[in-house]
Amino acid sequence: MTSMVTGQETNGQARPSRSRGRPRSFDRATALEKALAAFWRHGYEATSVSDLTRIMGIGAPSLYAAFGDKRTLFEEVVRVYTGGHGAFADRALAEEPSARAAVERTLREAAVRYTDPEHPQGCLIAHAATNCTSPEVERLLRERRDASLAALDARIRADVAAGLLPAGTDAAALARHATAVLHGMSQQARDGAARADLEALAEIAMAIWPRT
Template identity: 65%
Template sequence: MAERQRGRPRSFDREAALETATLVFWEHGYEATSVADLTRAMGIAAPSLYAAFGNKESLFTEAVQRYGRRYGAFMLRALEEEPTARGAVSRMLREAAREYTEPGRPTGCLTLIAATGGTTASPDVEESLRAVRAANIAAIESRVRADVASGELPPGTDAAALARYSAAVVQGLSQQARDGATREQLEGVAATAMRAWPA
């Protein structure tokens, strides 16, 4: 009797699976998302997930990178494209209000949401998210320092504090979006926040 051939692993679209995983992590956070949740949403078996992405942590790392490229790039684009730090942060806050409330996808920001519920079970994940947030603050601070140097902002401007303030507003917008705030409400917050900037 001939030996039965083993079935070939079911093929799947890796990019589509990664997009699905990104949305699941975005909706539920890292810690609250199980491998079972991921495989169910992605429509694959656990061995396929491990073969394609390594493990949950490495899949999450890829998901954060994908989020940054596809959904979170508006922040760096604003910092790169606007002629002043004030204009860049103003645009960044307005676009955050829109992006964080976009219908048909999770609200808020993945790099902030994923940290809620505690990530202490995975210090590497916690550290990687902290690094992403720190890089955003550093990018804002760099633009502010450049405007102080050029005279666009007053010489006594505390670039580090202004950058942290701006990042804190972004973080607040994310949480408010999770709590059900509308785009219009968040745009109001963004406009109010910009009044704290030095003339």
């Protein structure tokens, strides 16, 4: 567990299975999870490096040696989030038989996930780079949002082409609506909305879909 992937992420280059020098005194994956939680709750800029070192339980030089600079660490955190807590929407889109079913599942699941007290509320991709001084970091998350919107849009168009949705369906508007509701749910979760509040919102939001 300790030296499973040690250091490969840092510069991409493979290291010998047994590293030579002094071994790392902390678990890299665990520290990364702590950083994820911090960035998730407070966003990129509001989480200082000294916050991170305190929360991750390591010194600043260890952080920089293991993760590069703050921005590189954030990018890795975003990858971890996207592959973990944030993967449910992509999963629904991949597994459900229709765009409608995928959106319904996504919204219902978001109501649960966004209010889960086990981790910060809402969506990291939606919030963590808001009001961010660094254009690169802001772009990183904006591109992810754009990609999600485009994927949903494409899926809805495919359903229209396949006859799963009426011919006149405004795919772009449907996709934007689902995305807007999702972001709105994230905001409301951060503002303290309860799971049941968001579940009712998710249910009512599905009413805009044409009956198939």
